[in-house]
Amino acid sequence: MVTSSLLMHILNGLAYGMLLFMIAAGLSIIFGLMNVVNLAHGAFYLAGVYIAYSLVARHMGFWPSLLVSVAVVAILGVLVEKWLLERVYGRELEQVLLTFGLSFIFADLVEWIWGSSPLTLPVPEALDVSLNVGGMMFPAYRIFVILVGCLLAVLLWYIESKTRIGAIIRAGVDDREMLSALGININVVFTCMFAVGAALAGLSGVLGGPIMGMYVGIDAEILVSSLVIVVVGGLGTWKGAFIGAIVIGVVDTLGRVWFPSFTMAMVFLIMIAVLLMKPNGLFGRGAAA
Amino acid sequence: MKKETVALHVAFVAATMLLPLILTSYGLKLTSEVLIIAMFVMSLGLIIGFAGLVSLGHAAFFGIGAYTVALISEHVDNTWLLLIAAVVTAGIVAFLSGLMFIRSSGAYFLMITLAFGQMLYAIAYKMEGVTGGADGKAVSESFNLGFGAIESRLAFYYVAAAAFLACYYLLRVFLSSPLGKGVRGIKENESRMTALGYNTHLYKLTVYSLSGMMAGFAGALYAYFNQYISPDLLHWMFSGQALIMVIVGGVGTLLGPAIGAGFFVILQNYISSYTERWPIIMGLLFVCLVLYGRGGVIHLASLVWSHLQSKRRTGREKSVLPKEGSGFESLKG
Known part of the structure; x- marks a missing residue:
């Protein structure tokens, strides 16, 4: 029984890790x-x-809501990048402050519109069943999230290493000036990447809704975990984000079960350990900032 | 020290001491809060403006100071001991964390300090048995330095004012000491300082620990002042507020962050009495500051500020002021 409940926790951890991966991948590439x-x-x-919650509550169905919600967040990302971030490129601290301010505005707007009591997104009907995993029943939806995460990882890996777009992104991570000197319109690349990053975070939000629930403050929790993943995995790489997210997701979930008060401390210790051994992260490209 | 400088300092101290004459009881309370927060923000301004370490988790040390007082005051009631305990605890945590963090710089340092602060927040939030969890804890112990309990707002104002002045002058002395000059040299040009044979890591660690201790001290006073503590004192929002106070007030100055603290605490008090949407307003302030700060109010203020500074200080000290007036270059090294 102990092993099967451990398996359960690890599966939960993987599902959480996949949600984190979707956020951290965008964060890492944008960074x-x-x-x-x-x-x-x-x-x-x-x-x-x-x-997505509001759309589902208006009987739109989970899948259409997911698409619309992700699209809206992507547009939001484009607006933020075009209107605000573009004006402060090259000035690191100002960018941090700008996005920091935005995070307050968004979080408080959400609290204003939807209230501060926790809500949950219902699990889509087709996946609202349990599967038999090693003698224990496990929600099919979480398996689905794990599959989506893995699929996304393969897709992103393929784009990163086999396509022209991926080559542009890798070149951009290594040397921005050189890339624009070669005739690539770097502004378009930036806007697209920011939108993709935002969309991935939005996707993670919708998929995470039925698992994590939603409450004010979850944004900070998720963000900090993702920052840790970026530091652990190394910046500018989807592989690092994937491995980092799995490690952090599983450790965080096991931590919640065994030492609820010190979950963050465990996650943090992993980050410190990696940082002391490999300052650029496990799969870091380029020098640390 | 020049005669005028001495006169200015005497006037500064006298003004702080005489301020209660014109303040209402509510004003006294607010000003005490400003002074306490100012100490905290000054400690952050020290590492940002003089050592180039931009932290987004400085509330950790403030919170550690406050929690130390709140938790130990259940067993010990000596105010001196509690204050010392808070300063020492915050100092030790700052030293140990600095030992690990200071290797990294720029955005990495920012992310790591942010994660560190949020870790402490999560611990304080979840260890309900010890810290009271989200509800926080009341601090019932009264402030007593050996001359009887200090209960009135006026008396506490003087405690806060004396503490603030002590911190300010301590930092002035520190910055003009060889150690402080070394730290400033590192911010100006770290590789040159390394080439000159300075152990820059050690210098940064020293100033980081000092800053943590001061933040812990401010937190300890805050616990007495507010008679209530909650995990919010450790939250990144509070760290971020402190960061914006430093920037509004002026990076690379000592009093600037304190003035920024005054501006924000009073603004927050004023706005909070009208609306609950303070985070939105603060967020908008962040955004506007970043987008328009260069040519707008802040730039103007920093021009006025540097004008005052150049009158007041010697030319040598002036070189510490940020070259572009907004101080954002601290992260570029």
Whole structure:
């Protein structure tokens, strides 16, 4: 029984890790490519899940709500990048402050519109069943989230290493000036990447809604975990984000079961250990900022 | 020290001491809060403006100071002991964390300090048995330095004012000491300082620990002042507020952060009595400050500020002021 409940916790951890992966991947690439520590990334998660909640509550169905919500968050990302971030490129601290301010505005707006009591997104009907995993019943929805995460990882890996777009992004992480000197319109690349990052965070929010629930403050929790993942995995790489997210997701979930008060401390210790051994993270590209 | 400088300092101290004459009881309370927060923000301004370490988790040390007082005051009632305990605890945590964090710089340092602060927040939030969890804890012990309990707002104002002045002058002395000059040299040009044979890591660690101790001291006073503590004191929002106070007040100055603290605490008090949406307003302030700060009010204020500074200080000290007036270059090294 002990092993099967451990398996259960690990599966839960994987599901949580996949949600974190979707956020951390965007955060990491935005950081690596644009040198922006986007502290508003948690707010995109928040926006994703709350917009989906409102749509589902209006009987729109889970899947259409997911699409609409992700699209809205992507547009939000474009607006933030075009209207605000673009004006302060190259000025690191100002970018941090800007996104920090935005995260407050978004979080407080969400509290204003939807109230501060916790809500949950219902599990989509088709997946509202339990599967038999090693003698224990496990929600199919979480398995689905794990699959989506893995699929996304493969897709992102393929784009990163096999396509022209991926080559542009890798080149951008290594040397921005050189990339624009080669005739690539770096502004378009930045806007697209920021939108993709935002959309991934929104997707994570919607998919995470039925698992994590939604409440004010979850954005900060998610953001901090994702920042830890970026530091652990190394900036500018999807592989690092994937491995880091799995490690942090599983440790966090096991921590919640065994030492509820010190979950964050365990996650933090992992970060410190990695940082002391490999200052650039496990799979870091380029020098530490 | 020049005669005028001495006169200015005497006037500064006298003004602080005479301020209660024109303040209402509510004003006294608010000003005490400003002074306590100012100490905290000054400690953050010290590491940002003089050592180039931009932290987004400085509330950790403030919170540690406050929690130390709240938790130990259940067993010990000597105010001196509690204050010392708070300062020492915050100092030790700052030293140990600095030992690990200071290797990294720039955005990495910012992310790590943020994660560190949020870790302490999570611990304080979840260890309900010890810390009271989200509800926080009341601090019932009265402030007593050996001359009887200090209960009135006026008396506490003088405690806060004396503490603030002590911190301010301590930092002035520190910054003009060889150690402080070394720290400033590191901010100006770290590789040159390394080449000159300075152990820059050690210098940064010293100033980080000192800053943590001062933040812990401010937190301890705050616990007495507010008679209630909650995990919010450790939250990144509070760290971020302190950061914005430093920037509004002026990076690379000592009194600037204190003035920023005054501006924000009073603004927050004023706005909070009209609306609950303070975070939105603060967020908008952040955004506007970043987008328009360069040419707008802040730039103007910093121009006025540097004008005053150049009158007041010697030319040598002036070089510490941020070159572009907004102090954001601290992260570029």
